[in-house]
Amino acid sequence: RASALPDARMVTLTIDGATVEVPEGTSIMRAAALGGTSIPKLCATDNLEAFGSCRVCLVEVEGRAGYPASCTTPVTPGMVVRTQSERLTQLRRGVMELYISDHPLDCLTCSANGDCELQDVAGAVGLRDVRYGYEGANHLAADKDESNPYFAFDPTKCIVCSRCVRACDEVQGTFALTVEGRGFDSVIAASQSEDFLSSECVSCGACVQACPTSALIEKSVEAIGTPDRAVVTTCAYCGVGCTFRAE
Ligand code: FES
Secondary structure, three states, X not given: OOOOOOOOOEEEEEEOOEEEEEEOOOEHHHHHHHOOOOOOOOOOOOOXXXXXXXXXXXXXXXXXXOOOEOOOOEOOOOOEXXXXXXXXXXXXXXXXXXXXXXXXXXXXXXXXXXXXXXXXXXXXXXXXXXXXXXXXXXXXOOOOEOOOOOEEEOHHHOOOOOHHHHHHHHHHOOOOEEEEOOHHHOEEEEOOOXXXXXXXXXXOOHHHHHOOOOOEEEHHXXXXXXXXXXXXXXXXXXXXXXXXXXX
């Protein structure tokens, strides 16, 4: 049972056979997490508004056609949810195939190797092969934006989940990033600017923290790798959380 504000109405539902009680308005994904069940996800995080774009978090709801995204679907009383089934694994694997078909396959030399949510989800759904080839537009030479002194942006590794855009908006309130184009042509870009450095970006790092791949990555991590230990402190200035790194 999740704790709630005193006047919040509680909703009881079943997730993978277990009874869960959560405040009204809670998403299925959040209710599952509160009940100890982790649903694969790429565009959702704990601190950003649900967006529902990646379609990795699909679930089955008894009596309901289709496969709703658990991050954007609120619980209802008596709802019966399944988060794991052969069909769901097939669907999630299909979604991951599309992502990987438009992503470089350089994991072994990538700075995010071992610390990449795309890699984690691909492994979790048992992705072994991609039927669509590896010819997505993002594989074509795309300019890396290294204008910011602290981090770099590599569009070839971007899955356009928009977590960086939402972090910039919702966490920092800077609105320095946007999504341009559609479909395979969609790309994260500095809003109304040539690059990150000339944009409204204040180098707070919220976008880098939000990125599930290494599309946005600290230059120090690129140079010396992921630290063995990190201590995060948060001050009142921006609330992002600065990281002290120890090797
Ligand atoms: Fe739900 Fe991306 S995590 S659609």
